Amino acid sequence: MALELSAIEGLPEVGRGDDLASLIAERAQLEDGDVVVIAQKAVSKAEGRVRSLSEVTPGERAPELAAELGKDPAVVELILAESRSVVRAEQGVLIVETNSGWICANAGIDASNVVGADAVVLLPADPDASARRIRGGLRKAAGVAPAVVISDSFGRPWRLGQTDVAIGCAGLLPLHDWRGRADRDGRALAATVIAVADQLAAAADLTRDKTSGSPVVRIRGAAQLVSEEDGPGAAALQRPAGEDLFR
Amino acid sequence: MALELSAIEGLPEVGRGDDLASLIAERAQLEDGDVVVIAQKAVSKAEGRVRSLSEVTPGERAPELAAELGKDPAVVELILAESRSVVRAEQGVLIVETNSGWICANAGIDASNVVGADAVVLLPADPDASARRIRGGLRKAAGVAPAVVISDSFGRPWRLGQTDVAIGCAGLLPLHDWRGRADRDGRALAATVIAVADQLAAAADLTRDKTSGSPVVRIRGAAQLVSEEDGPGAAALQRPAGEDLFR
Numbered sequence: 001m002a003l004e005l006s007a008i009e010g011l012p013e014v015g016r017g018d019d020l021a022s023l024i025a026e027r028a029q030l031e032d033g034d035v036v037v038i039a040q041k042a043v044s045k046a047e048g049r050v051r052s053l054s055e056v057t058p059g060e061r062a063p064e065l066a067a068e069l070g071k072d073p074a075v076v077e078l079i080l081a082e083s084r085s086v087v088r089a090e091q092g093v094l095i096v097e098t099n100s101g102w103i104c105a106n107a108g109i110d111a112s113n114v115v116g117a118d119a120v121v122l123l124p125a126d127p128d129a130s131a132r133r134i135r136g137g138l139r140k141a142a143g144v145a146p147a148v149v150i151s152d153s154f155g156r157p158w159r160l161g162q163t164d165v166a167i168g169c170a171g172l173l174p175l176h177d178w179r180g181r182a183d184r185d186g187r188a189l190a191a192t193v194i195a196v197a198d199q200l201a202a203a204a205d206l207t208r209d210k211t212s213g214s215p216v217v218r219i220r221g222a223a224q225l226v227s228e229e230d231g232p233g234a235a236a237l238q239r240p241a242g243e244d245l246f247r
Numbered sequence: 248m249a250l251e252l253s254a255i256e257g258l259p260e261v262g263r264g265d266d267l268a269s270l271i272a273e274r275a276q277l278e279d280g281d282v283v284v285i286a287q288k289a290v291s292k293a294e295g296r297v298r299s300l301s302e303v304t305p306g307e308r309a310p311e312l313a314a315e316l317g318k319d320p321a322v323v324e325l326i327l328a329e330s331r332s333v334v335r336a337e338q339g340v341l342i343v344e345t346n347s348g349w350i351c352a353n354a355g356i357d358a359s360n361v362v363g364a365d366a367v368v369l370l371p372a373d374p375d376a377s378a379r380r381i382r383g384g385l386r387k388a389a390g391v392a393p394a395v396v397i398s399d400s401f402g403r404p405w406r407l408g409q410t411d412v413a414i415g416c417a418g419l420l421p422l423h424d425w426r427g428r429a430d431r432d433g434r435a436l437a438a439t440v441i442a443v444a445d446q447l448a449a450a451a452d453l454t455r456d457k458t459s460g461s462p463v464v465r466i467r468g469a470a471q472l473v474s475e476e477d478g479p480g481a482a483a484l485q486r487p488a489g490e491d492l493f494r
Contacts, residue, residue, distance in 0.1 A: 001454045005250040103405040157493035158350040161442030195408030203450030207248045246404035
């Protein structure tokens with residue numbers, strides 16, 4: 001098997017209201033069976049999920065938590081507003097469960113690569129819905145329906161550095177289940193459910209140059225993972241709290 | 248930027264003492280700047296890291312822990328022998344820190360894809376040393392020195408499914424540090440240290456068919472990540488315990 005990944009060149013800086021699907025379709029020479037991985041920030045900007053810190057009024061809890069963690073109270077206010085619960089708040093790190101169910105630092109809010117020194121970008125409000133909408137747009141604009149993955153860079157327990165993971169997807173089963181299949185000696189494969197959506201996101205990030213702004217990557221050669229229906233979305237990757245030993 | 252990944256076809260079943268570097272060099276048409284990702288199991292088998300469960304005598308702690316978790320006492324004995332400490336033992340799950348410093352389920356011991364129903368495969372004793380040795384062998388056999396990554400499939404907190412990560416590497420800086428670089432608006436990039444070794448491992452796994460046994464993947468187009476010197480190895484990805492909120 002072989003896989004080819006290319007960063008899509010020539011995308012303009014994305015702003016509120018931009019039709020991301022058309023911008024991609026014009027440049028990506030898409031075929032059926034392709035996977036399009038889009039960095040979260042481009043999706044969020046197109047959806048207007050940008051906030052000015054000077055317009056945020058910290059509520060009751062944010063100033064105290066901000067002081068404990070050495071963070072900006074306005075940023076902490078936004079993080080709390082975007083979150084269901086706080087998982088850890090220690091050592092200057094704020095790990096939350098976002099309103100969409102993702103566990104990550106700072107609710108995925110990041111100040112880099114945004115126009116305006118005062119501005120921060122939130123995660124898309126419903127990244128799976130964003131992925132379905134962009135897929136629909138690509139179908140209309142390009143006449144093909146690649147899978148769409150929306151990715152973000154998350155840190156991990158135990159391991160240094162960030163890797164890109166999927167926070168939204170459409171047209172892809174995010175988990176590939178090899179269980180029950182036999183290996184080459186006829187033995188059942190043990191415990192092999194693979195988070196292919198996350199692996200596609202990680203692979204795509206390798207082809208990006210973070211300083212030049214190439215938020216979209218086309219992956220060719222993974223057509224076996226692409227489905228006609230939009231499927232359950234990346235939410236299917238969320239481990240239920242009761243089965244999680246690290247909350 | 249573009250990336251090409253190909254599974255190396257035609258490798259024989261690997262056994263104890265096999266010269267993995269020569270087997271790869273003969274088939275992979277390697278060039279300078281390539282990255283070779285090798286599934287842990289092939290490396291372990293070549294290194295003789297296979298054990299027969301019937302030859303394992305559980306010590307004091309293993310039978311009790313095995314009963315609690317619903318596991319085979321012989322397997323638990325091997326897991327404990329391969330580990331520095333137990334991170335969690337609950338809900339049938341045994342998460343440990345291995346003797347090489349990796350935090351994962353069952354010390355990476357897995358019974359699938361091994362010849363002999365009684366046999367299990369341990370992780371390589373020192374996966375970074377394995378990667379350096381294989382890289383040296385490739386240099387000798389193929390006259391080029393690709394980066395070598397040894398990968399395994401690990402589960403993660405919070406997210407379902409496994410993804411491949413690097414447990415050993417040579418010729419690659421496992422962490423790519425974008426900090427201090429400016430983004431396209433001239434702002435410093437925030438918190439962007441990327442675990443490229445893990446992303447290469449994840450990408451490679453997408454090109455493998457787990458039932459057919461294609462443990463080696465060649466990645467072309469990531470030469471900017473490949474270094475002349477072997478570098479610090481994947482151990483540089485291990486988060487120091489004192490900076491980890493999830494032990």
